[in-house]
Amino acid sequence: MFAPLQGVKIVDLSQVLAGPFATYQLGLMGAEVIKIENPDGGDWTRIGDWVPDLADKKMGMAYIVQNANKQSVVLNLKSPEGNAALKRLVADADVFLENFKPGVAERLGLGFNDLREINPKLVYCSVSAFGQDGAFSNRPSYDHIVQGMSGIMLTTGEKGSKPTKVGSPYVDYATGLNAAMAVLAGLHEVRRTGEAVQLDVAMLDTALVLMTALMSRTLSTDWVPEPSGNEAWSASPSSGAFDTSDGMLMLAANNAPQFERMCKAMGRQDILADTRWSTPEGRKANAKDLREELKVAFKTRTATEWEIALSEASVPAGRLRSIDEILAEDHIATRGLTSEIEIEDYDRPIHIPAMTFKANGQNQSNSRQPSRLGADTETVLRDAGFNEAELQDLRAAGAI
Numbered sequence: 001m002f003a004p005l006q007g008v009k010i011v012d013l014s015q016v017l018a019g020p021f022a023t024y025q026l027g028l029m030g031a032e033v034i035k036i037e038n039p040d041g042g043d044w045t046r047i048g049d050w051v052p053d054l055a056d057k058k059m060g061m062a063y064i065v066q067n068a069n070k071q072s073v074v075l076n077l078k079s080p081e082g083n084a085a086l087k088r089l090v091a092d093a094d095v096f097l098e099n100f101k102p103g104v105a106e107r108l109g110l111g112f113n114d115l116r117e118i119n120p121k122l123v124y125c126s127v128s129a130f131g132q133d134g135a136f137s138n139r140p141s142y143d144h145i146v147q148g149m150s151g152i153m154l155t156t157g158e159k160g161s162k163p164t165k166v167g168s169p170y171v172d173y174a175t176g177l178n179a180a181m182a183v184l185a186g187l188h189e190v191r192r193t194g195e196a197v198q199l200d201v202a203m204l205d206t207a208l209v210l211m212t213a214l215m216s217r218t219l220s221t222d223w224v225p226e227p228s229g230n231e232a233w234s235a236s237p238s239s240g241a242f243d244t245s246d247g248m249l250m251l252a253a254n255n256a257p258q259f260e261r262m263c264k265a266m267g268r269q270d271i272l273a274d275t276r277w278s279t280p281e282g283r284k285a286n287a288k289d290l291r292e293e294l295k296v297a298f299k300t301r302t303a304t305e306w307e308i309a310l311s312e313a314s315v316p317a318g319r320l321r322s323i324d325e326i327l328a329e330d331h332i333a334t335r336g337l338t339s340e341i342e343i344e345d346y347d348r349p350i351h352i353p354a355m356t357f358k359a360n361g362q363n364q365s366n367s368r369q370p371s372r373l374g375a376d377t378e379t380v381l382r383d384a385g386f387n388e389a390e391l392q393d394l395r396a397a398g399a400i
Helices: 018-028 082-092 112-118 145-148 170-193 203-210 212-220 256-265 271-272 280-285 287-298 302-313 325-329 330-334 376-382 388-396
Strands: 010-011 032-037 070-073 095-098 123-128 197-202 237-241 248-254 318-319 338-341 351-355
Touching: 010 082, 010 203, 018 095, 018 123, 018 170, 070 082, 070 376, 082 112, 082 376, 082 388, 112 123, 112 388, 145 170, 145 203, 145 287, 170 197, 197 203, 203 212, 237 271, 237 287, 248 302, 256 271, 256 302, 256 351, 271 287, 280 287, 330 388, 376 388
Parallel strands: 010 032, 010 095, 032 070, 095 123, 123 197
Antiparallel strands: 237 248, 248 318, 338 351
16 A cells, blocks of 8 residues: 555645545545534535435535545534634644635634644645735635636637636646645655644646746736637647547647658658648748648548557547546556445445556555544544543534
């Protein structure tokens, strides 16, 4: 087992997507993740879901896919008793992660300065829409709002089309991976210095970093990016999208060797021999004519045939696929990208993500369904040193 975080304890106050995905990935690496939820319903994704049968069980699909193998502890953090109980859990934790709107944790007495007094070697990670400082910091947000604000929507789609959102909540998931990377760095820094670390991870920052090439060019020149549709950012006439006899092919013959191999794989050495296109400079100067020639050529075979022929010639190419088509490929099964878990009283297995990389030839995955709301509360508190009288006091106070 690849478990570099075995022995690391994470207290996770985050909800919905980005924060929970971060701690889910850390859990796959061996960390113990204690998810703190409000006794009144818990994480919103337990019920806010597109699969009613799961939402009715407070096991929404959106909850399952990033909360498997975590322990669920319910604490009313607004009650003095629940707040104090959380601080006892933090006292021997390695990581504390929250995704409140900036300022909320401090108002609850759970800010960085509050908790490092309790645990001077704590990695404290805040995940938010816009970060802990700046003019936007106090605003609430979600993935699609950040996509709109970051420029993603105005660089997606065809020229002249309306702004288009990317289909999946990519910014949320990328922010989760960003936060997981930050926590790993924070753990190393605490080990190096012996001092607590405060981490500030923002969705808008992540969205902009995902567009690094565009961001840097915009800041460094007078250029403002426009939607490029399905064409490659390289602007090479032999890259981008081409219609075939039965579908679309994505192609990247950007440099001279790739272009030469493409022409040979297509059986079109005549294109390479044409003086208009025999040099990179010529191809650039006569890009429109070359593009039209390739469009006609690619319609003579299927997308699958072109994908195989070009890939075998070491020319990057891939048939346009729907998500169900790519997931059905043997390659995905070989990569071990997902695993199956069973949900009690639900008649279909649920596929959940595995670790995002392989280690020692393996792709770590979970096997245990997420805990029912609060199912681990008393076990975790007992392990933290709470006795029966203290547990009874917490029950009586409505803190658990």
